[in-house]
Amino acid sequence: MLGTGPRVGALFREGLAVTHPTLTVAAAGKIDRLRERFLDPILAAWPRPHPPMARAVDFDDILSERVGKSPGRDRVQGPCVIVFEGGDGAGISLLQLVDQLRQAYIPAVLLFDTVTDDRLSLEGDGIIVDRHDASPGALARTLHALAERDEAVRQLRLELHAASMVHGGIRGEMDRLHDEMNLAATVQREMIPRTLPQPEGVHVGVLFRPCSYVSGDIYDAVMLDDETLAFLVADAVGHGVPAALLTMVISKSLRKTETVAGETRIIEPAEALERLNHEMCARQGTTPRFATAVYGTIHRRTRKITIAGAGHPPPLIVSPGGREPETVESEGPLLGVFDGASFEQTEFVLKPGETMLMYSDGFETAFPKPGSEGRDIRLPTETYIKHLTDLAGAGCESPEALAEAMLGLGVLLDEQIGSLHQPDDVTAMAISATALSGAGRKSSKRAA
Numbered sequence: 001m002l003g004t005g006p007r008v009g010a011l012f013r014e015g016l017a018v019t020h021p022t023l024t025v026a027a028a029g030k031i032d033r034l035r036e037r038f039l040d041p042i043l044a045a046w047p048r049p050h051p052p053m054a055r056a057v058d059f060d061d062i063l064s065e066r067v068g069k070s071p072g073r074d075r076v077q078g079p080c081v082i083v084f085e086g087g088d089g090a091g092i093s094l095l096q097l098v099d100q101l102r103q104a105y106i107p108a109v110l111l112f113d114t115v116t117d118d119r120l121s122l123e124g125d126g127i128i129v130d131r132h133d134a135s136p137g138a139l140a141r142t143l144h145a146l147a148e149r150d151e152a153v154r155q156l157r158l159e160l161h162a163a164s165m166v167h168g169g170i171r172g173e174m175d176r177l178h179d180e181m182n183l184a185a186t187v188q189r190e191m192i193p194r195t196l197p198q199p200e201g202v203h204v205g206v207l208f209r210p211c212s213y214v215s216g217d218i219y220d221a222v223m224l225d226d227e228t229l230a231f232l233v234a235d236a237v238g239h240g241v242p243a244a245l246l247t248m249v250i251s252k253s254l255r256k257t258e259t260v261a262g263e264t265r266i267i268e269p270a271e272a273l274e275r276l277n278h279e280m281c282a283r284q285g286t287t288p289r290f291a292t293a294v295y296g297t298i299h300r301r302t303r304k305i306t307i308a309g310a311g312h313p314p315p316l317i318v319s320p321g322g323r324e325p326e327t328v329e330s331e332g333p334l335l336g337v338f339d340g341a342s343f344e345q346t347e348f349v350l351k352p353g354e355t356m357l358m359y360s361d362g363f364e365t366a367f368p369k370p371g372s373e374g375r376d377i378r379l380p381t382e383t384y385i386k387h388l389t390d391l392a393g394a395g396c397e398s399p400e401a402l403a404e405a406m407l408g409l410g411v412l413l414d415e416q417i418g419s420l421h422q423p424d425d426v427t428a429m430a431i432s433a434t435a436l437s438g439a440g441r442k443s444s445k446r447a448a
Contacts, residue, residue, distance in 0.1 A: 021078025023054040041136035079146040080108040107146035181213035199300040203432040205402035216243030217427035234293035235360040269308035270345035280336035308345040320353040350433040362424035
């Protein structure tokens with residue numbers, strides 16, 4: 001809530017309380033003569049059947065009254081006739097008076113015994129200059145027009161003031177939301193690794209690019225013991241804060257190890273996803289929340305990878321020599337949909353020089369076709385496969401080379417059409433091997 005409604009309503013009530021303008025005639029002294037010579041003849045010639053309220057005041061009163069401080073609260077309401085005799089007003093600064101009238105949006109007719117170029121230069125912004133001998137009828141019509149204009153200006157001032165108050169409330173609310181979103185982004189980034197483990201013979205690199213403050217993607221890489229590295233890439237269905245909150249649930253609910261008979265047991269990837277799926281289904285409310293994920297482990301000495309997927313794009317195996325990438329099939333349903341669902345896990349050995357690349361589906365729209373415009377920019381393509389494999393294949397020699405390859409992938413994303421407003425979060429994790437151990441690939445299916 002912006003909290004400006006009552007204040008705005010009060011403002012309009014105060015402003016609309018004055019519905020009849022008051023004609024003010026002012027001069028330096030001689031108030032009775034002022035009324036007889038100027039005020040009464042003008043009221044007698046007033047175009048309306050009922051002339052406005054009127055008053056004759058001393059020149060000093062115009063300067064001393066509070067004008068322009070707040071819409072609807074000015075003591076001077078309506079047009080003024082200010083009569084100068086024998087000069088510019090008993091030593092009072094003419095420019096000071098005109099400036100105050102303009103600041104308060106008060107229209108006025110200034111009457112002089114003679115009209116000079118300097119005095120005519122004061123005209124504009126509701127100020128009119130004339131002679132003492134101007135006819136009462138002409139003055140009455142001029143003041144009548146100014147009074148009509150004054151009411152419209154007053155209404156506009158009230159609306160502008162109210163709009164300014166509302167705008168200030170909206171601006172404050174937007175600033176608050178901006179701060180909260182930045183804080184949410186900070187919290188989410190604290191949930192992902194600040195540094196990636198780099199066990200001997202295995203290199204890990206990541207590209208993490210949210211499309212907004214927070215991301216619906218999440219990744220993790222952690223050593224479970226001296227020999228085993230666990231890795232995760234997950235993508236919550238949707239965008240923004242709801243998806244980001246779900247990634248935090250996934251990160252904290254995925255159990256990687258457990259203690260059995262006093263010893264730590266590494267949970268198999270398929271079993272870990274089954275447990276995570278059960279946890280998400282058990283917590284479902286009225287609005288279902290889904291996610292895709294790929295989770296696995298790699299033994300640092302044997303380079304044996306065990307991996308399971310949950311509706312996620314299959315990882316790619318990139319080999320040296322520019323060969324076509326190989327996909328790692330690991331079938332499984334979305335997380336959070338079917339309680340008791342089973343997940344398949346695959347085992348294979350990552351050969352020397354090979355890189356396994358996991359990525360979120362945001363890459364499908366990250367590389368639009370050349371020349372794409374409008375909605376075509378967001379159409380999925382398969383161009384990303386070549387970019388991913390080229391860069392991942394170039395970064396298997398060392399952790400630094402892999403990190404450089406991931407940076408190059410980020411630069412490539414920035415060069416694409418529409419990259420300033422990327423339609424989806426993009427995340428990629430690359431795991432490279434530098435030594436030969438084991439051989440072959442095999443699959444095993446695990447039931448719930």
